[in-house]
Amino acid sequence: MRAFDELVTEAQSADVIGWGFGWLDGRATEERPPWGYASLLTRRLSTATAALDIDTGGGEVIDEAPVLPPRMAVTESYRPNIAVARHRLGPRGVDVVEADPHRLPFANGSFDLVTSRHPVSPAWSEISRVLVPGGTYLAQHVGPASAFELIEFFLGPLPENRRARHPQTESDAAEAAGLTVETLRTARCRMEFFDVGAIVWILRKCPWWVPDFAVSDYLPQLRELDARMRRGEPFVAHSTRHLIIASKR
Secondary structure (H helix, E strand, O other), rough: OOOHHHHHHHHHHOOOOOOOOHHHHOOOEEEEOOOOOHHHHHHHHHOOOEEEEEOOOHHHHHHOOOOOOOOEEEEEEOOHHHHHHHHHHHOOOOOEEEOOOOOOOOOOEEEEEEEOOOOOOHHHHHHHHHHEEEEEEEEEOOOOOOOOHHHHHHHOOOOOOHHOOOHHHHHHHHHOOOOOEEEEEEEEEEEEEOOOOHHHHHHHHHHOOOOOHHHHHOHHHHHHHHHHHHOOOOOEEEEEEEEEEEEOO
């Protein structure tokens, strides 16, 4: 394994724009939920007439679908991601819109399919509003206490935060907004990190995990992780996910 400083410096300078995680290949692993979200999305997009993907990142997930509906729009609020999404999806005729997910700039009943993988905070009233009656919401959400083994390693216990993003709470909110939840499945997936560079990179990629993360502020923790992984002990955490499929009443 390369020296601590070399791994950290490399991770600090690596690109974290977009929503791809290829930089971690060979340095970290994460189990995938059993339902296969990308395949579910591909099937739904192939039969939709008008679809919207919320919080699309750099458009990576949508671009995996070989067939897109006649009208395909995506929204993203983080400006660096918008440029990436436009470069990736623009040639496929996708409308890439800069928008806050809580104020979608579309008319009522604009889409028969709304999707999202890992939305920041689902705005159920807006999702319901832009769907046609009988339209479908298909999404994979981040669940409660996801990756908290890593987050709490740096920040200490966060008991209140562990209760956020509960799938039943989100399901109830969807129902209250006029949707009927047809499928709600949950998964807990093992994550392993094999070098300290992978830790630094993921904390830059997901800055809400450890807000205002800076290597200089967490050197003791990073060196402890580095020593552990040099002994052949990967750092293990668990992501939580839930699949929601709902229709507009």
